[in-house]
Amino acid sequence: MTYITDKNIKNKDFSVKALDLADYENCNFSDCIFSGANLSGYNFEDCSFENCDFSNTKITNAAFKNVSFKNCKLIGLQFDECNPFLLEFSFDGCSLNYASFYQLKIKNTRFNRCTIHEVDFSETDLTKAVFSECDLAGAIFSCANLQKADLRNSINLVLDPEQNKLSGAHFSLDMLPGLLGKYRIKVD
Missing domain, CATH: 2.160.20.80 (E3 ubiquitin-protein ligase SopA)
Incomplete structure (x- = not known):
């Protein structure tokens, strides 16, 4: 799997063109749209997401290790389906309605x-x-x-x-x- 580190990713619409399947470490995502995308199997470690829309994104076996979400829409996310190993995240100003x-x-x-x-x-x-x-x-x-x-x-x-x-x-x-x-x- 590809390994991507120390990247700032801004204003991308991953509901149209998928995010490259990779392990992301110390990356910052801002103003990105993931709505309806499939992030199953992706790995995010020490990453931050700001002003991103994850509504109804599929996250089966996705890994979130020390990940922060700020002002994000996380509506309907099934966090119970993501990888539980070293699972750690924080939420600031987010909408988590209908999540699990x-x-x-x-x-x-x-x-x-x-x-x-x-x-x-x-x-x-x-x-x-x-x-x-x-x-x-x-x-x-x-x-x-x-x-x-x-x-x-x-x-x-x-x-x-x-x-x-x-x-x-x-x-x-x-x-x-x-x-x-x-x-x-x-x-x-």
Whole structure:
């Protein structure tokens, strides 16, 4: 496989002409369109993506090792299908609506100012994850590990404390209705 390192890739539309299949290391992608593309089997290590559109991109067995996404559209991405080996990424100002992180081990992951509507975090290990200023409307947390996670500055969180591991997790008082919703308790 081809090895590409230290490249800045700007304003490319990979939904029309595919990105060269390669191992990408220390590359920066900005203002690129990957929407509907097939990135299955690609490897990205120490890469950054800024203002990129990945809507409905196929990422089966793609590797994301220390990858940052900033102001990207990641709608409908099935992160649970990517390569779990050394999987590590962060999200800043991204739209992750309808994505899936099902059963992934993504400890210490940072989600900053993200829209995370209807995202599946079922059985996901989010130990020490940080959700800062995120909108979690409709996000699914079922049998998730949120131990020592920080969700204090986020909104629209609904989860069942009996179905998730929450020891040491941080929540704000405003989140109390979302944590007690199953009990039909009204908090004023």
